[in-house]
Amino acid sequence: MTKYATKILEIVESSHSHMTADQIFDALRRTYPTVALATVYNNLNRLWQEEKIHKVSVEGMPDRYDRVERHDHLVCKKCGRLLDVDLGDLTAQLERAAGLSILSYDLKLIYLCDECRSDTEQKGM
Amino acid sequence: MTKYATKILEIVESSHSHMTADQIFDALRRTYPTVALATVYNNLNRLWQEEKIHKVSVEGMPDRYDRVERHDHLVCKKCGRLLDVDLGDLTAQLERAAGLSILSYDLKLIYLCDECRSDTEQKGM
DNA sequence: AATAGAATTAGAACAATTCTAAAATTGGTG
DNA sequence: CACCAATTTTAGAATTGTTCTAATTCTATT
Numbered sequence: 001m002t003k004y005a006t007k008i009l010e011i012v013e014s015s016h017s018h019m020t021a022d023q024i025f026d027a028l029r030r031t032y033p034t035v036a037l038a039t040v041y042n043n044l045n046r047l048w049q050e051e052k053i054h055k056v057s058v059e060g061m062p063d064r065y066d067r068v069e070r071h072d073h074l075v076c077k078k079c080g081r082l083l084d085v086d087l088g089d090l091t092a093q094l095e096r097a098a099g100l101s102i103l104s105y106d107l108k109l110i111y112l113c114d115e116c117r118s119d120t121e122q123k124g125m
Numbered sequence: 126m127t128k129y130a131t132k133i134l135e136i137v138e139s140s141h142s143h144m145t146a147d148q149i150f151d152a153l154r155r156t157y158p159t160v161a162l163a164t165v166y167n168n169l170n171r172l173w174q175e176e177k178i179h180k181v182s183v184e185g186m187p188d189r190y191d192r193v194e195r196h197d198h199l200v201c202k203k204c205g206r207l208l209d210v211d212l213g214d215l216t217a218q219l220e221r222a223a224g225l226s227i228l229s230y231d232l233k234l235i236y237l238c239d240e241c242r243s244d245t246e247q248k249g250m
Numbered sequence: 251a252a253t254a255g256a257a258t259t260a261g262a263a264c265a266a267t268t269c270t271a272a273a274a275t276t277g278g279t280g
Numbered sequence: 281c282a283c284c285a286a287t288t289t290t291a292g293a294a295t296t297g298t299t300c301t302a303a304t305t306c307t308a309t310t
Binding site: 055056057058059060063074075077085087088094097098100101102103104105106107108109110111112 | 180181182183184185188199200202210212213219222223225226227228229230231232233234235236237
Binding site: 127129130159160161162163164167168185 | 256257258259260261267
């Protein structure tokens with residue numbers, strides 16, 4: 001673990017805000033002002049392969065990074081906002097229902113966040 | 126619905142293979158050899174907004190398109206291969222567990238496809 | 251046939267990410 | 281410490297997937 005990898009892991013784990021590579025780059029530059037964006041991508045990929053961080057993908061948006069402890073997500077259908085939610089470990093149930101063994105799963109609950117809901121109501125939709 | 130939109134919808138619905146925009150472009154060109162890629166993106170976006178097709182996003186891969194009837198997915202952790210699986214409609218359970226109301230959900234079971242599993246075993250992993 | 255509105259086109263532009271090759275850093279070993 | 285090899289970082293170019301733009305074509309209506 002190099003100093004950059006260490007700090008990047010720290011940033012990803014301490015922020016629960018699902019940052020993009022670019023946001024992590026900005027945050028990292030506050031500590032190491034000369035770091036290159038490629039270093040961020042290198043280390044994010046390495047940490048991801050080593051399963052030290054998670055990647056969250058929502059259609060049409062840049063990948064976001066997340067701590068690795070199991071939990072699920074709420075995704076706003078309108079604005080893509082991402083929030084944590086934890087429904088507990090459903091692996092056993094899912095395996096039973098699917099009739100095969102899985103490594104893990106990725107569960108996103110699609111909803112309308114408060115902000116988007118009030119936008120929608122305003123416009124009488 | 127224009128002729129392109131109609132044909133694109135037909136391609137997406139008839140193939141259960143989760144095609145990328147590019148693959149849909151190729152397929153469409155077999156019927157309309159002069160069609161432009163932008164037309165494919167325009168129509169895919171339109172159909173998606175009208176909720177006539179689904180978009181499936183896996184980290185690091187181009188978006189893939191899918192029929193809209195509810196079903197879940199198996200995603201191979203190694204190669205990203207996507208297969209359909211249907212665990213039934215879990216909306217009610219998930220809402221109960223999460224304590225809020227949702228529009229829908231996106232469930233991916235992560236596994237190793239047969240091919241990747243035998244690769245893995247060969248290398249003694 | 252004239253017109254307006256929508257759809258399509260080609261290609262440029264853009265954003266996110268990966269690649270490349272060179273330079274810097276790190277960790278042993280003699 | 282001095283050397284070497286391996287790893288990491290760097291800057292910038294390249295690639296990929298997608299969107300944008302403005303001109304053109306198509307369609308439907310008068």
